[in-house]
Amino acid sequence: MASSISSGLSLKLLTPHRLTHHNPSLVSSPSPSIGAAAHFRPQRVAREVPPTTLSSYSNDVVLPSKPAGLEKDPRELWKRYVDWLYQHKELGLYLDVSRVGFTDQFFQEMELRLQKAFKDMVELEKGAIANPDEGRMVGHYWLRNPKLAPKAFLTQQIEKTLDRICEFAEQVISGKISPPQGVKFTHILSIGIGGSALGPQFVAEALAPDNPPLKIRFINNTDPAGIDHQIAQLGSELASTLVIVVSKSGGTPETRNGLLEVQKAFREAGLDFAKQVLVSDGVAITQENSLLDNTARIEGWLARFPMFDWVGGRTSEMSAVGLLAAALQGIDIKEMLDGAALMDEANRTTQDMVVLPYKDSLLLFSRYLQQLVMESLGKEFDLDGNRVNQGISVYGNKGSTDQHAYIQQLRDGIHNFFVTFIEVLRDRPPGHDWELEPGVTCGDYLFGFLHGTRSALYANNRESITVTVQEVTPRSVGALVALYERAVGIYASLVNINAYHQPGVEAGKKAAGEVLALQKRVLAVLNEASCKEPVEPLTLEEIAERCHAPEEIEMIYKIIAHMAANDRAVIAEGSCGSPRSFKIFLGECNVDEMY
Numbered sequence: 256m257a258s259s260i261s262s263g264l265s266l267k268l269l270t271p272h273r274l275t276h277h278n279p280s281l282v283s284s285p286s287p288s289i290g291a292a293a294h295f296r297p298q299r300v301a302r303e304v305p306p307t308t309l310s311s312y313s314n315d316v317v318l319p320s321k322p323a324g325l326e327k328d329p330r331e332l333w334k335r336y337v338d339w340l341y342q343h344k345e346l347g348l349y350l351d352v353s354r355v356g357f358t359d360q361f362f363q364e365m366e367l368r369l370q371k372a373f374k375d376m377v378e379l380e381k382g383a384i385a386n387p388d389e390g391r392m393v394g395h396y397w398l399r400n401p402k403l404a405p406k407a408f409l410t411q412q413i414e415k416t417l418d419r420i421c422e423f424a425e426q427v428i429s430g431k432i433s434p435p436q437g438v439k440f441t442h443i444l445s446i447g448i449g450g451s452a453l454g455p456q457f458v459a460e461a462l463a464p465d466n467p468p469l470k471i472r473f474i475n476n477t478d479p480a481g482i483d484h485q486i487a488q489l490g491s492e493l494a495s496t497l498v499i500v501v502s503k504s505g506g507t508p509e510t511r512n513g514l515l516e517v518q519k520a521f522r523e524a525g526l527d528f529a530k531q532v533l534v535s536d537g538v539a540i541t542q543e544n545s546l547l548d549n550t551a552r553i554e555g556w557l558a559r560f561p562m563f564d565w566v567g568g569r570t571s572e573m574s575a576v577g578l579l580a581a582a583l584q585g586i587d588i589k590e591m592l593d594g595a596a597l598m599d600e601a602n603r604t605t606q607d608m609v610v611l612p613y614k615d616s617l618l619l620f621s622r623y624l625q626q627l628v629m630e631s632l633g634k635e636f637d638l639d640g641n642r643v644n645q646g647i648s649v650y651g652n653k654g655s656t657d658q659h660a661y662i663q664q665l666r667d668g669i670h671n672f673f674v675t676f677i678e679v680l681r682d683r684p685p686g687h688d689w690e691l692e693p694g695v696t697c698g699d700y701l702f703g704f705l706h707g708t709r710s711a712l713y714a715n716n717r718e719s720i721t722v723t724v725q726e727v728t729p730r731s732v733g734a735l736v737a738l739y740e741r742a743v744g745i746y747a748s749l750v751n752i753n754a755y756h757q758p759g760v761e762a763g764k765k766a767a768g769e770v771l772a773l774q775k776r777v778l779a780v781l782n783e784a785s786c787k788e789p790v791e792p793l794t795l796e797e798i799a800e801r802c803h804a805p806e807e808i809e810m811i812y813k814i815i816a817h818m819a820a821n822d823r824a825v826i827a828e829g830s831c832g833s834p835r836s837f838k839i840f841l842g843e844c845n846v847d848e849m850y
């Protein structure tokens with residue numbers, strides 16, 4: 256319990272002394288607009304509890320009804336606001352932690368742990384094996400400051416890759432690199448999942464212009480209907496679509512399946528997937544010599560960009576994974592890198608903060624952060640092998656939409672979270688706003704809803720942080736990504752866990768592989784029985800027995816139901832409500848088939 260609460264408080268730990276660069280002018284800014292809310296729920300997740308999702312979370316942690324440091328006197332609260340307001344002038348970014356109930360004593364108590372966390376960060380940036388389980392360095396900070404990399408060849412790799420990304424994007428946008436059947440590429444189809452999709456999706460939503468040089472679509476699952484939908488939406492523009500396959504490992508099944516499905520769509524459209532013949536070409540961003548990398552080389556794909564071993568999937572937005580897609584959409588990636596570098600610098604020299612932003616265009620930030628935070632911090636064991644079951648749940652969409660969905664529970668229901676508001680001061684580009692009521696714009700409403708919600712939550716002892724940015728720009732987005740990457744790293748040091756591995760994810764992947772292996776055995780058993788004369792229909796028990804997996808009968812039932820629903824020649828006769836009565840056989844016997 257204590258550590259859960261400190262999880263929440265850790266977001267404040269990053270400002271261990273009062274930050275003096277406050278800017279009172281922010282307070283009187285004439286027409287600030289709102290952002291949206293996203294929520295962290297600090298908690299220890301019990302081992303038996305299934306992974307927390309946006310819609311389901313356990314109630315095992317409830318915060319005190321009124322945290323000790325919550326100030327209620329409006330004048331004192333204003334003083335607290337001004338005293339603690341942090342401003343990064345160059346980035347135009349502000350952090351307000353006044354609505355969090357920490358005390359001065361809390362920081363004194365945390366002093367030593369914080370110093371250690373900052374020292375850990377210094378070591379990490381110097382190239383320490385900060386991911387001991389995988390024996391890897393953690394180098395995403397070098398991506399925006401290549402000189403920081405511990406070896407000259409790493410610096411060169413980063414710089415060279417960035418140059419190639421810029422050059423490649425320029426050639427595609429200008430039409431120097433073009434699809435065989437057209438003058439220019441018009442679309443990108445990005446195939447990837449997890450860290451190989453969430454960053455590029457977030458950045459596209461946040462920063463792509465209304466009419467980008469290339470419009471981007473994503474395939475980030477192995478749902479055939481979803482893939483079909485993306486391809487159907489492209490229609491004839493498949494011929495001018497640049498496919499980007501993104502996978503660090505080069506072996507993620509969802510991504511491989513997406514690639515195979517897209518290749519098939521190209522074949523069926525009479526287009527050649529590989530660059531040497533007609534249409535769109537693939538670009539592999541992967542580890543050198545991975546399966547995917549080799550395929551790309553052998554098939555002569557347009558280009559290959561490296562994804563470095565020392566960059567994790569969920570911190571890869573500033574690598575080729577994020578930058579290539581962004582550059583192709585006309586987003587200023589150098590500005591993104593600059594914003595991130597400035598934020599890194601601020602975090603090194605002046606201790607910092609942690610939060611969540613938005614505005615409609617920042618809608619996907621919480622989804623992006625969900626992976627960054629939950630995959631990094633949701634760990635069973637600490638670095639010394641103690642079971643700690645750490646984690647912070649992240650969820651949220653955008654304000655004021657969320658006001659009409661779940662703010663009711665946040666204010667009045669279970670108290671196991673804190674909110675981070677992201678405020679974007681600029682409502683619209685200059686000259687475009689208008690008053691929909693005398694003296695009031697649409698953006699003023701959004702502003703009002705943000706601050707109204709913040710006040711209403713605070714009145715009921717619900718804490719919040721507010722991050723304010725002037726505008727959603729490549730620079731501010733880069734800074735926000737960097738802010739959270741750093742926050743996650745520091746938090747992990749504070750609670751002594753490895754933020755850079757994901758052992759829990761492997762369990763689900765392994766189990767999925769076992770289901771597919773069982774399906775093959777089921778098919779082999781059914782095939783053998785169905786090839787008999789006469790056909791030998793089998794009960795579920797008999798199939799399970801013949802598969803030497805009697806304990807898997809429920810899974811076998813599900814496999815058969817799924818195959819039957821998909822016209823896979825599986826016939827199950829019997830009463831719908833009583834699976835035990837089923838007699839199952841294959842409509843087709845394939846004597847040659849080897850499952």
Ligand SMILES: O=P(O)(O)OC[C@H]1O[C@H](O)[C@H](O)[C@@H](O)[C@@H]1O
Nearest residue numbers: 449450451502503504507568760
């Ligand atoms: O980039 P890939 O190797 O295809 O990996 C995609 C995703 O796979 C796994 O599920 C990991 O837990 C994620 O961290 C990763 O982002």
